[in-house]
Amino acid sequence: xxxxxxxxxxxxxxxxxxxxxxxxxxxxxxxxxxxxxxxxxxxxxxxxxxxxxxxxxxxxxxxxxxxxxxxxxxxxxxxxxxxxxxxxxxxxxxxxxxxxxxxxxxxxxxxxxxxxxxxxxxxxxxxxxxxxxxxxxxxxxxxxxxxxxxxxxxxxxxxxxxxxxxxxxxxxxxxxxxxxxxxxxxxxxxxxxxxxxxxxxxxxxxxxxxxxxxxxxxxxxxxxxxxxxxxxxxxxxxxxxxxxxxxxxxxxxxxxxxxxxxxxxxxxxxxxxxxxxxxxxxxxxxxxxxxxxxxxxxxxxxxxxxxxxxx
Amino acid sequence: xxxxxxxxxxxxxxxxxxxxxxxxxxxxxxxxxxxxxxxxxxxxxxxxxxxxxxxxxxxxxxxxxxxxxxxxxxxxxxxxxxxxxxxxxxxxxxxxxxxxxxxxxxxxxxxxxxxxxxxxxxxxxxxxxxxxxxxxxxxxxxxxxxxxxxxxxxxxxxxxxxxxxxxxxxxxxxxxxxxxxxxxxxxxxxxxxxxxxxxxxxxxxxxxxxxxxxxxxxxxxxxxxxxxxxxxxxxxxxxxxxxxxxxxxxxxxxxxxxxxxxxxxxxxxxxxxxxxxxxxxxxxxxxxxxxxxxxxxxxxxxxxxxxxxxxxxxxxxxxxxxxx
Numbered sequence: 001x002x003x004x005x006x007x008x009x010x011x012x013x014x015x016x017x018x019x020x021x022x023x024x025x026x027x028x029x030x031x032x033x034x035x036x037x038x039x040x041x042x043x044x045x046x047x048x049x050x051x052x053x054x055x056x057x058x059x060x061x062x063x064x065x066x067x068x069x070x071x072x073x074x075x076x077x078x079x080x081x082x083x084x085x086x087x088x089x090x091x092x093x094x095x096x097x098x099x100x101x102x103x104x105x106x107x108x109x110x111x112x113x114x115x116x117x118x119x120x121x122x123x124x125x126x127x128x129x130x131x132x133x134x135x136x137x138x139x140x141x142x143x144x145x146x147x148x149x150x151x152x153x154x155x156x157x158x159x160x161x162x163x164x165x166x167x168x169x170x171x172x173x174x175x176x177x178x179x180x181x182x183x184x185x186x187x188x189x190x191x192x193x194x195x196x197x198x199x200x201x202x203x204x205x206x207x208x209x210x211x212x213x214x215x216x217x218x219x220x221x222x223x224x225x226x227x228x229x230x231x232x233x234x235x236x237x238x239x240x241x242x243x244x245x246x247x248x249x250x251x252x253x254x255x256x257x258x259x260x261x262x263x264x265x266x267x268x269x270x271x272x273x274x275x276x277x278x279x280x281x282x283x284x285x286x287x288x289x290x291x292x293x294x295x296x297x298x299x300x301x302x303x304x305x306x307x308x309x310x311x
Numbered sequence: 312x313x314x315x316x317x318x319x320x321x322x323x324x325x326x327x328x329x330x331x332x333x334x335x336x337x338x339x340x341x342x343x344x345x346x347x348x349x350x351x352x353x354x355x356x357x358x359x360x361x362x363x364x365x366x367x368x369x370x371x372x373x374x375x376x377x378x379x380x381x382x383x384x385x386x387x388x389x390x391x392x393x394x395x396x397x398x399x400x401x402x403x404x405x406x407x408x409x410x411x412x413x414x415x416x417x418x419x420x421x422x423x424x425x426x427x428x429x430x431x432x433x434x435x436x437x438x439x440x441x442x443x444x445x446x447x448x449x450x451x452x453x454x455x456x457x458x459x460x461x462x463x464x465x466x467x468x469x470x471x472x473x474x475x476x477x478x479x480x481x482x483x484x485x486x487x488x489x490x491x492x493x494x495x496x497x498x499x500x501x502x503x504x505x506x507x508x509x510x511x512x513x514x515x516x517x518x519x520x521x522x523x524x525x526x527x528x529x530x531x532x533x534x535x536x537x538x539x540x541x542x543x544x545x546x547x548x549x550x551x552x553x554x555x556x557x558x559x560x561x562x563x564x565x566x567x568x569x570x571x572x573x574x575x576x577x578x579x580x581x582x583x584x585x586x587x588x589x590x591x592x593x594x595x596x597x598x599x600x601x602x603x604x605x606x607x608x609x610x611x612x613x614x615x616x617x618x619x620x621x622x623x624x625x626x627x628x629x630x631x632x633x634x635x
Contacts, residue, residue, distance in 0.1 A: 009511040010426055016418030017427070017436050020485065023478050024439040027446065030457045086353035094350060103354060106361050112606050113364075113599075114539025116573045120595055121364055123577060124371075151360060182343035205445070212447025214542040219578055240449040244542045247456065248550070263453040270446050274438075 027267060035261035041254040047261065053225040053237075055246065060258035062265070067228045068142060068221065068238040073210045075146040075232075076153060080210075081203045083150065084157035088202075089187055091158070092165040111155035119219030122148040127220055134233045140222035143232040148220055149210045157206040164198020165191060200280040208273045212266065214240035239266050365599065372596020375589050381597065384557050385581075385590065392584070394594050396557040400469065400566040404548070405537045407473035407562065408480065409530055415477075416484030417526055423485070424492045425514055444482035451479045452543030459547060470562035472548030476540055480533045487532065491525020492518060528612040535605040539598065541570045550575050569598050 038047060042060065050061015091103050126147050131139030172194055176186035192199070222235025223245050229236040237245075239262050250256040383393035419436075427433040455475030465471045495518050503517040504510075549565035556564045567575065575581060576591040584590065 006509055006511050009514070010422075013418045013422035013426060016415045017422040019415055020419060020439040020443065020481060021435055023481065024442055026458070027443075027450065027454050031450065031454055034457050083353050083356075086350045087357055090350040090354040094347060095354070103358070106358050109365075109603075109606060110357070110361060112535050112539075112602055114541070114570050114602060116539070116541050116570045117364075117368065117595060117599060117602075120573060120577060120591070121367070124367070151357075154357060182339045184343040184346040185339060187346070208445050208447075212445075212449065214447065214449040215574060219574065240447055240542070243449050243453060244545055247453065247546055260453055260457070263450050266447055267450050270450075271442055274442050274445055 031260060031264045031267055035257060035264035038254065038257035038261045041257065047258065052227055053242070053258075055225075055250070055252075055255050058252065058254060060255065062258075062262060064225055064228045065237055065239045065242050065262060068145075068236040068241075069211055071232075072142045072145045072149060072217070072221075072236075072238060073207055075142070076149040076210045077203060077207055079146070080150040080153045080157060080206060084154050084202070084206070085161050085192075085199060087154070087158050088161035088165055089191075091162050093183065093187060093191070107155050107158050110151065111159075115152065115213060115216040116219070118148050118152050118216035122216060122220035130233050138222060138235065139233060140220055140235055141229060141231075141233040142221065142236045144220040145217045145236075145238070146232075148216050149213060152213060152216060153206040153209050156209050157202045160202035160205060161195075161199050164195045164202065167198070168194050197280050201277050204273055204277050204280065208270055211238075211269060211273075212240060214244050217241050218244055239263075365603075368592075368595050368599050371592040372594075372599070375593030376596060380593055384554075385584065392586075392590065394569060394572060394590065394597065396552045397567055397569045397572040397594070398597070399558050400548075400552065401538055401568040401570070403560070403562075404469055404473050404476065404544070404566065404568060405534055407469065408476040408537050409534060411473065411477040412480050412484050412533060413526070413530055416481055416529070417488050419481075419485045420488035420492055421514060421518075424489050425510070425518070440482045440485055443478075444486070448479055448540060449542040449546070451475055452546035454478075455543060455547040465563065467547065467549035467565045468563045469548055469566040472544045472566065472568075473562070475543045475547045476537050479540070479543060480536060483536070484529050484533055487529035488522070488526050491522040491529070494525065495521035524612050524615050528609055531605055531609040531612060535602055535609070538568075538601055538605065539570050540568075541574055544568055544571050545574070550579065569594055569601075573598065 038060070047060060047062055049063065050059060051063045052059050052061050053064050054060075087103070091100050095103060122144055126144045127139040129139070130141070130144055131137075134143075168191060172190050173186060176190040177183075181189070217238050218241040221237060221241055223237050223241060224235035225237045225242050225246075243259050243263055243266075247256070247259045250259055380393040381398065382395045384396050385392035385394065423433070423436065427436070452475060455471055455478075459465045459471040459474050460467065465474075499517040499521055500513055503513040508516065544566075548568070548571070550567050550571055551565055552567050553559075553564060573591055573594045576584075576587045576594070581587055
């Protein structure tokens with residue numbers, strides 16, 4: 001009787017864990033097979049190299065979506081990476097205890113703001129600002145999306161970069177300072193190179209967050225899918241924004257399959273990024289048990305990192 | 312890395328390094344000051360933006376808040392409607408989804424911390440958890456729309472949305488619950504086993520009670536995400552509430568959460584609603600206040616957890632367990 005209970009308990013717990021594997025496989029399988037159906041309607045070249053996504057003429061070329069996603073993510077990372085790493089350095093090396101705690105609370109709050117709220121702020125502040133400074137029609141576009149994304153990716157990058165810097169042995173700092181280095185020389189020449197794998201992980205996960213962010217981007221980018229935009233302040237789109245805008249009202253099976261194929265691409269990109277993180281972290285620190293990149297202690301856990309919070 | 316530094320310096324003239332010129336020192340000191348300034352400014356910028364954002368949203372939204380606003384339904388004809396049904400749907404989905412995620416997540420966490428042995432299966436579970444955690448939420452929405460709407464014919468419904476969000480939040484739940492379970496001191500398990508407890512009895516009576524604050528933290532944080540989630544819900548729950556089904560407990564009704572409502576008001580537009588701006592501002596302030604409250608609750612449980620953990624080494628264990 002007791003023996004049976006033990007076996008049942010183990011079986012139940014194992015099936016809970018198995019659901020995780022099944023969900024991952026299910027995502028790949030169902031999104032993949034449904035998405036790949038698009039190629040029964042059109043040639044893959046037409047899909048991957050088509051420069052127009054137009055539901056009324058039923059041409060579904062993915063380039064405008066890819067272009068928006070890639071450009072907005074790159075601009076975001078160019079600003080967000082250095083900014084977040086500067087903040088992380090400030091928190092680890094410069095700020096005294098109480099200020100550090102304030103910063104950490106602020107970062108946690110940033111992480112927990114829902115993405116519609118970010119989108120709303122983008123609409124209220126960023127879009128009008130671009131409209132007046134660029135004299136652009138609506139002000140919605142890739143630039144607006146990138147500015148919003150810079151702030152949305154801060155919690156992810158800051159908290160992981162902070163962990164990376166904090167986990168460096170103190171002997172590095174002491175050694176550099178003993179050689180007569182100033183604090184900045186110590187940070188720039190010793191700490192940053194030593195923390196490179198961790199900082200790289202932080203930026204890659206920030207990238208995952210930027211590329212998958214849906215609502216905040218959808219609200220400020222203008223959602224023009226028919227062409228690649230001429231400049232950063234005319235209407236554009238990204239992969240997730242196109243999905244959430246068009247899927248609820250996609251009636252044609254071809255349109256629906258094309259959008260699901262875009263979701264499949266997004267899924268593959270995310271898995272590639274995760275593999276990239278594994279690569280970045282496994283080369284060094286392979287000896288000690290690496291805390292999985294986002295398994296931060298509950299105290300510092302940002303409520304929405306790469307996968308999270310992005311609605 | 313220290314090797315790197317050494318190389319850099321031994322390659323230089325040692326005498327010059329030991330006695331850097333006055334000008335070089337001056338330059339280094341100025342660079343240090345500038346860099347410190349820049350990094351402090353970056354941090355200050357984030358703080359200013361955060362408080363600016365909260366201030367702006369509350370200033371726009373607080374005037375709209377009132378008991379009637381929070382409890383009445385929106386009107387399509389007159390101004391003055393509220394967001395009662397949307398708040399109801401938000402919390403209904405929150406509860407349904409937590410009811411699914413919590414047992415599965417805690418079960419998986421128990422497996423990973425108490426049973427799993429190193430091997431390909433454990434690696435596969437770990438990788439799945441990591442991968443699921445970084446899949447964009449809109450992809451979960453697409454998955455939900457294929458599986459729950461297309462295959463199970465649940466339609467756009469509260470249930471489809473809750474199921475989709477349960478999958479979405481599973482990795483977060485597993486991760487925090489596993490941390491909590493792992494942080495229960497090994498001596499608890501040893502004591503229980505020494506008293507003749509079976510593994511299952513040990514988990515149920517010794518490990519789980521110690522992990523409760525951590526599990527509650529996980530539920531609260533997951534709840535915060537569910538309240539703000541939008542994209543998957545647009546694809547699975549829908550963007551409307553049927554006028555004759557306000558506050559309906561039927562999980563097969565379509566629904567619209569508070570977060571989705573903000574998006575609908577600002578982007579899609581509700582034809583005929585005259586005071587969409589006021590309702591959107593009020594909704595945003597409400598959502599923000601709910602999220603801040605949830606953060607506060609999570610912080611409370613995290614502190615309790617930390618006190619408990621640091622307490623176990625000093626406080627007499629029997630006394631602490633008596634209070635549970």
